[in-house]
Every structure is written in C-alpha cells, then in structure tokens.
Amino acid sequence: MEYLNDMALFVEVVKAKSFRAAGDATGVPNSTLSRRIGALEKSIGLRLLHRTTRKIELTEAGQLYYESCRRIVEEARIAHEQLGEMLAQPSGVLRASLPVDFATTYMAPLIAEFARRYPGITFELDLTPRRVDLVTEPFDVAIRMGEQPSSTLIARQLARLTPYLYASPRYLKTAGEPTDPADLRQHECIGYPKSGPWVLHKEDATAEVEIGRRFTVNSVGMYRSFAVLGQGIALLAEGVVADDVAESRLLRVLPDWHGSPIPVYALTETRLLPAKTLRFIEFLQERLVTQ
Template sequence: MELLNDMALFIEVASTLNFRRAAEVSGIPNSTLSRRIAALEKHIGLRLMHRTTRKVELTEAGQLYYERCRRIVDEARIAHEQLGEMLAQPNGVLRASLPVDFATIYMAPLLAEFSRRYPGITFEFDLTPRRVDLVTEPFDIAIRMGEQSDSNLIARLLARLSVQLYASPGYLTQHGAPEHPSDLVRHECLGFPKSGRWTLHREAETTEIEVTGRFLVNSVGMFRRLATLDLGIIMLPEEVAAEDLAAGRLQRVLPEWRGHSTPVYAITETRLLPAKTQRFIEFLQEHLRS
C-alpha cells in the first residue's frame, strides 16, 4: 500500500512537473513529497526525474514508469470509488439461513421492505431447521433464536423478544383459563421435547412450573397450529403469535406473566463484512428492537 501511495505521488509530480503544485494537490509538505519520491527512486534503483531549481524533467525510465503507473493508479482509484458506491448502494447475492417459523411469520414483511430499500441485492434463503456451517458453506449470515453456545463465530444481538402464554378461545371455553401459573399443571401444555418446566416472571416474582401435555413437537409452527385447533396452551414470543392473536385464533393466557425473553442473534464467520451483510444486520437491529 505504501508503494502504491508513492506511485500516486509520483504521478502527481510527473503530471505537473512541479513539486510545489503537486504538494498542494496532495496535501503534504513539499519536503515530505521530495523525500517520498527520492525513497521511491531508491527502491526502484533508477533515477526517475532530473530536478533543478528551475524545472523538473522525467528521465527515460521516469517516462516509462509514468505511463505504466498512471494506469495502475487510475485503476486503484476507480476500484475505491466503486467500493464507495457499493457501500452507498450494496449489491450482490445475500445468502442467509433463517429460523423457519420466525422468518415466515414475522420476518417476511421486513425482508420485503429491505429488498425494496436495496434493489441491487438478490437473496438466497435457507429455512431448513438444520444449523448451517458458516465456515464450510457459502452463507453470509445466519439468524438464530435462543442463547448461543460459545464458538469462534461472531454473534451480534439483534433483539430480545417478549415471551407469553397463549391458547385458543375454544380451548379456554372447554378447559377454563388458568388464574395462576400453578394452575398450568392441570392443563395441556404444548412444547418442544423435554421442555418439561416453564419459568414465568411477574415483576420481581418468579415461579417454575412442571408442565405436561400429550403433544411434544420440535416445530414452532406445528405446535402453534395445534394450539389454534384447541389442543393446549403454548409459550411463544409475541412476534411469532401476533398473526393468530390479531385474527382471534389465539388469546393471551395469564397476561401479567411472561417467560424468559428470547434473544435473536445475527451469526457471521467474521467481523469484516461486505456492505450487503452489514446493511442487513443494521436493518434487522433497527426494526426488531423497535
């Protein structure tokens, strides 16, 4: 990089054949410019310029070097300008692994808005439940819910989602609404395999309940659907239940009580991100936290 900078300074002097004018354009002292050109000549091993008190002339080697280096410096300048444009308006393919139900239910409208904001980006989304390998697979980012195990990957917290209890109006009509978390032991509770215990909070009060149910399901979408079919009580982030809540298919149970908030992370292999990925993370942080 230092050699390229010195080449650019040489091009400026060679273009004007005037050290003082080149120093003004480059924004460095005349003495510094003269020293950098002398160092460049020493590095190359050839005299590039004849300097007198009255004028500056290029040597034969200097003329050849000028013609070659001018193209190199111009290409480098254009590359930097194009990268600047890319930062302002990112483009390329964004490959992302997303949680199936959270992406389908909640993120889809956000993704539509993001795509309109950055028309130069195209998208490849993987919504399978598997955990993709960001090191060996060609993914730019993975969005993950829940606490993450320690690893060499970079995890950026996007938001913490409030978790509440829900059931269908039909279920509550048939079985009654619990009035305290302890009543949950007498209800069908839908959840992931081995979920076993639910921890609930109300202000400074915390309670842990042993829950049971006939359905243990490893899909949020599935046990959410079962809940709308009057089969039990579920505990979900508000954002995931919002659609069914608005449609009246679900309603809140024990509304003063909440579960542990669910963190949402953006996972990347490195901190050095292309503009498309950086803008995607910033967009999600902005919208999820609001």
C-alpha cells in the same frame, strides 16, 4: 505496495505546486511529504522535482512520471468509488440457512422487505433443522435461535426475542383466565419437547411452573396453530403471533409476565463478509429488535 501511496502523494504535490499546500490538502506534514518524495526519487534513481524556496517544478522525468501516476491514482479512485457503490447497492446470490418454522412464521416478511430494498440480490434459502457446515457447504450465513455451542464460527447476535403467554378466546371462555403463574398448573399448556418447567419473569420476580402438556410439539407453526385452535396456553414471541393478536384469534394471558428472552444469532465462517451478507445481517439486527 508502499510506493503506490507515495505516487498518490507525488500527484498531490504536483497539483498543489508546493509541499505546504499539498500538506494542507492531505493532512500529511511538509517534512513527511518531502521525505516520502525523496525516497520515491531514490527508489527510481531520477530526480522528479526541482525544489526552490518559493515553488517546485517538474523535471523532464518528473513530467513523464506524473502523467503515469495521475492515471493510476485516478483509476484507483474510481475503483474505490465503485466498491463503495457496490457496498451501498450489493448484488449477487445470498445463500442462507434458516430454521424452518422461524423462517416461515417470522422471517418471511422481513426477507421480502430486504429483497425490495436491495433488488440486485437473489436468494437461495435452505430451510432445514440440521446444523449446516458453513466451512464445507456454500452458505453465506446461517440464522440460529438459542444459545450456540462453542465453535470457530463467528456469531453475531441479531436480537433477543421475549416470549409471552397467549391463548384463544374460545379456550379462555371454557377454561377461564389465569390470574397468577401458579394457576397455569390447572390449565392445558402447549409445550416443547424437553423444555422443562416454564420460567416466567415479572420485573424482579421469577416464577417456575410445572405445566400440564397434552400437546408437546417441536414445530413453532404447529404450536401456534394449536393455540389458535383453542388447545391450550402457549408461550410465543410477539412477532410470531402479531397477526393472530391483531385479528383477536389470540389474547395475551398474564400480560405482566414473560418467558426468558431467546437469542437469535447470525453465524458466518469469517468476519470479513461480502456486502450482500453484511447488509442482510445489519438489516435483521435493525428489524428484529423492533419485533
């Protein structure tokens, strides 16, 4: 209600003991302050202030009204500050739907880091390949990879993950190392179902390669495991294989070439989010971009 704002302005005028000083404190012009207080008095039906050229004084009714307004304004300020603290340190249950393999191989350490940062949040994580219904099911957010179909959901892009080519030292020792994308036709390459030819990029150059697929796998975890076990060359995002590369279980192949970036989205039903969900999305945007 607009008169609640007028009550706050009335309190500032009384504290400052003049319209000019109150205007300096609030940034509201003197003329506007005077008009707003006048409208407040008219709506109440009583004069609240005695005005002179030098100062203002409270009427008897104004004194009573001021005491009530001061408490209301102070309680509103405290409530506002408490909500600000809640936003800084959110709490509650965060219910998230995550892709199975992406969550287990990529997001688990990030979620653990987020949990340490916000100890007031508890988690219910649903790892499922199905598309959950954010309207009828009790999820705060769903994380999905790849371009999303048109819908009424709000999609916030978290990152674009660039995949590179990797193979195990054992595989490269046996099969040799490709020096050009065309060489991949003579190699065992691990594929995803219905993924088509590999499209690789190097600066402004693009190469499209039909690959042999002894293994076609719809699980990122299994895909990565086959690469580590020497079953062929895999196209994987850096974050998924970071530990394997650090331990020399996988080596990058054709290091100047990479696959098409894969977008990662956070899907929500609405733009107006509770603090726990907003902080989770912001955290993933911050951390995934560095992966």
